[in-house]
Amino acid sequence: MREPLGPGREFDLIREFVRNAPSNDALLVGPGDDCAVFQGGFVLSSDASVEGVHFRRDWLSAEEIGYRAAAAALSDLAAMAAQPIAILTSFALPQTDYGEFALQVMAGGQRAASAAGAAHAGGDTTATTGPVVIDVVVFGKAEQPVLRSNARVGDHVYVTGELGGAAAAVSDWASGSTPSADARRRYAIPEPRIREALWLSERIELHAMIDLSDGLASDAAHLAAASRTALSLRMAQLPVHPAAAERVHLALAGGDDYELCFTAEPDAVEGVALEFYERFGITITDIGDVTEGSGVRILNEAGVVLESPPHGWDHFGGNA
Amino acid sequence: MREPLGPGREFDLIREFVRNAPSNDALLVGPGDDCAVFQGGFVLSSDASVEGVHFRRDWLSAEEIGYRAAAAALSDLAAMAAQPIAILTSFALPQTDYGEFALQVMAGGQRAASAAGAAHAGGDTTATTGPVVIDVVVFGKAEQPVLRSNARVGDHVYVTGELGGAAAAVSDWASGSTPSADARRRYAIPEPRIREALWLSERIELHAMIDLSDGLASDAAHLAAASRTALSLRMAQLPVHPAAAERVHLALAGGDDYELCFTAEPDAVEGVALEFYERFGITITDIGDVTEGSGVRILNEAGVVLESPPHGWDHFGGNA
Numbered sequence: 001m002r003e004p005l006g007p008g009r010e011f012d013l014i015r016e017f018v019r020n021a022p023s024n025d026a027l028l029v030g031p032g033d034d035c036a037v038f039q040g041g042f043v044l045s046s047d048a049s050v051e052g053v054h055f056r057r058d059w060l061s062a063e064e065i066g067y068r069a070a071a072a073a074l075s076d077l078a079a080m081a082a083q084p085i086a087i088l089t090s091f092a093l094p095q096t097d098y099g100e101f102a103l104q105v106m107a108g109g110q111r112a113a114s115a116a117g118a119a120h121a122g123g124d125t126t127a128t129t130g131p132v133v134i135d136v137v138v139f140g141k142a143e144q145p146v147l148r149s150n151a152r153v154g155d156h157v158y159v160t161g162e163l164g165g166a167a168a169a170v171s172d173w174a175s176g177s178t179p180s181a182d183a184r185r186r187y188a189i190p191e192p193r194i195r196e197a198l199w200l201s202e203r204i205e206l207h208a209m210i211d212l213s214d215g216l217a218s219d220a221a222h223l224a225a226a227s228r229t230a231l232s233l234r235m236a237q238l239p240v241h242p243a244a245a246e247r248v249h250l251a252l253a254g255g256d257d258y259e260l261c262f263t264a265e266p267d268a269v270e271g272v273a274l275e276f277y278e279r280f281g282i283t284i285t286d287i288g289d290v291t292e293g294s295g296v297r298i299l300n301e302a303g304v305v306l307e308s309p310p311h312g313w314d315h316f317g318g319n320a
Numbered sequence: 321m322r323e324p325l326g327p328g329r330e331f332d333l334i335r336e337f338v339r340n341a342p343s344n345d346a347l348l349v350g351p352g353d354d355c356a357v358f359q360g361g362f363v364l365s366s367d368a369s370v371e372g373v374h375f376r377r378d379w380l381s382a383e384e385i386g387y388r389a390a391a392a393a394l395s396d397l398a399a400m401a402a403q404p405i406a407i408l409t410s411f412a413l414p415q416t417d418y419g420e421f422a423l424q425v426m427a428g429g430q431r432a433a434s435a436a437g438a439a440h441a442g443g444d445t446t447a448t449t450g451p452v453v454i455d456v457v458v459f460g461k462a463e464q465p466v467l468r469s470n471a472r473v474g475d476h477v478y479v480t481g482e483l484g485g486a487a488a489a490v491s492d493w494a495s496g497s498t499p500s501a502d503a504r505r506r507y508a509i510p511e512p513r514i515r516e517a518l519w520l521s522e523r524i525e526l527h528a529m530i531d532l533s534d535g536l537a538s539d540a541a542h543l544a545a546a547s548r549t550a551l552s553l554r555m556a557q558l559p560v561h562p563a564a565a566e567r568v569h570l571a572l573a574g575g576d577d578y579e580l581c582f583t584a585e586p587d588a589v590e591g592v593a594l595e596f597y598e599r600f601g602i603t604i605t606d607i608g609d610v611t612e613g614s615g616v617r618i619l620n621e622a623g624v625v626l627e628s629p630p631h632g633w634d635h636f637g638g639n640a
Contacts, residue, residue: 009418010418010445010446010447013418013422013423013445014445016423016426017422017423017426017440017445018440018442020427020430021430021439021440021441022430022433022434022438022439022440023439023440024405024406024437024438024439026405026406026439027405027406027439027441030439030440030441030442031440031441031442031443032442033442035442036406036408036441036442038405038406038441038459040360042362044364044406044408044441044442044457044459045408045442046366046408046410046442046443046444046455046457047410047444048410048411048412048444048446048453048455049446050412050446050447050448050449050450052448052449053446053447053448053449054446085344085346085347085358086344086346086347086356086358086364088356088364088365088366088457089337090366090367090368090410090455091368092368092370092453092455098329098330098333102333102337103333103336103337106336106337107340110340110341110342113342114342117344118342118344119341119342119343119344119346119347119350119356120337120338120341120342120343120350120351121341121347121350121351121356121358121364122338122350122351122352122355122356122364122365122366123351123366124366124367124368124455125330125333125334125337126330126368126369126370126373126374127330127370127373128370128372128373128450128451128453129370129372129373129450129451130370130448130449130450130451130453131448131449131450133368133412133448133450133453133455135366135368135410135444135453135455137364137366137408137457139358139364
């Protein structure tokens with residue numbers, strides 16, 4: 001039995017869910033990757049955002065709430081190097097929010113879809129007595145879907161952009177201070193790396209890829225588990241967002257960055273990194289190695305394994 | 321601007337959502353039908369169920385809650401005459417329910433998927449501080465998707481099976497009595513008419529079709545609006561479920577039947593109705609006509625238009 005997910009209470013539950021999941025010939029890659037993959041290269045994923053767990057109204061505008069929910073879902077298409085086709089949005093909201101709030105949230109989601117070239121193809125709208133829940137379904141197509149499960153021993157591990165900015169904003173809010181505009185933007189208006197992933201997949205062989213939603217430590221553990229390899233990550237190499245400069249653990253354990261983490265042969269990546277930077281304005285950083293074994297090891301600057309690597313982002317303290 | 325939905329506060333909101341929805345060449349039929357339709361005949365829909373709005377734990381077992389949520393979503397594939405490929409399930413639930421309850425709900429959903437030949441291809445699981453929300457995404461493929469929008473003047477209007485049984489069960493519970501086993505089953509274990517729809521679509525030309533989730537009066541209004549026609553329905557012709565025999569309004573305004581309502585030429589339907597009954601054990605009933613105009617008219621036994629036809633099912637009083 002495949003064991004595609006890293007540690008965590010929620011992932012234990014998901015492991016149970018998929019144990020007896022029905023399958024069929026059309027489904028090529030089932031639960032456990034960023035998207036399900038179907039015959040023809042079609043990919044599907046859903047991503048739910050819950051008020052009070054993934055977002056708060058006093059931190060984000062309604063339009064940002066909708067944008068962020070859709071961008072987070074679209075990031076799963078980026079993780080497969082898939083071209084977006086459409087999103088669907090299921091929306092459970094209190095009836096008192098049926099007016100301007102709902103319209104602004106939906107406008108934000110449509111802005112994210114539009115930026116990614118995706119249609120807004122429908123969804124469902126229903127009343128709830130509880131917090132707002134936004135479930136965004138993403139549908140896309142990939143010539144060669146990049147899975148989590150094909151990391152190879154000897155690959156290097158790479159991330160795009162900078163890590164920890166979104167978590168710095170959340171940490172600031174949680175402690176009563178005001179995040180920097182840039183950190184706030186990293187949390188409120190994440191940019192799914194769709195064009196970046198497509199560009200890379202057309203130029204080099206991406207062996208394995210995942211998007212960073214729960215935090216590098218947690219997401220790298222999923223990739224390691226799916227590939228039946230270990231990942232060694234060098235703490236000192238992490239591209240830390242300036243807002244997290246004094247809190248580098250946020251680059252490792254903080255979530256919501258929506259950058260890409262992938263493994264590939266180092267020669268291939270070195271050949272395109274500069275052009276990538278010139279084109280997209282973000283870096284590709286070599287942060288470690290794929291090795292024999294299992295799990296994620298975090299190495300300090302002396303190359304010593306840090307005990308008990310911090311686990312993934314739990315949003316606002318829940319196991320979300 | 322297309323006006324694909326009937327009256328209702330929730331549909332007013334959805335109309336606003338779709339006004340500026342981005343589209344692209346891959347999307348052939350966008351919001352407003354039972355599913356979105358994409359190039360290649362692929363169809364997608366999502367359907368959210370909320371605790372306290374669509375189901376209650378004191379009425380259904382956990383397994384039934386999951387089955388029912390998936391069956392309701394799969395019914396949207398039936399409404400397009402589509403072959404199911406897969407479901408995805410997004411699941412927001414209190415952390416106290418992470419154990420047996422969650423596993424039973426998911427097992428129920430998988431049972432519904434399996435019965436329909438659909439894979440369970442993934443989804444999302446997250447904590448919530450509010451009621452359980454289950455959003456089921458259905459993915460399928462149709463050779464000739466049957467839309468809501470092609471009803472033609474002169475068509476007759478048909479429904480499969482019997483109406484009002486599920487609403488009778490809910491009505492009984494709401495008034496403190498115990499529903500009959502058969503009525504309870506109609507609510508708890510609805511049977512999406514997938515095979516029935518495929519069988520019909522292979523034999524006759526189905527002009528327009530919708531599944532009955534919100535209630536015949538409301539759903540027929542959607543079909544009429546999408547087709548820019550009127551529907552005249554004869555109250556005396558409705559195939560009323562025995563549990564609703566003394567409450568025939570439930571056959572018109574009660575929801576959750578998940579039967580099919582379609583329009584076609586009467587000669588075509590008469591030619592296959594008996595074989596349909598012999599094969600599936602349910603009837604096809606001629607309940608009215610497609611005429612010029614707009615909206616739904618309900619005719620009493622004397623052929624007189626009843627004023628103020630009852631509106632669609634609002635579940636437990638919410639505009640769900």
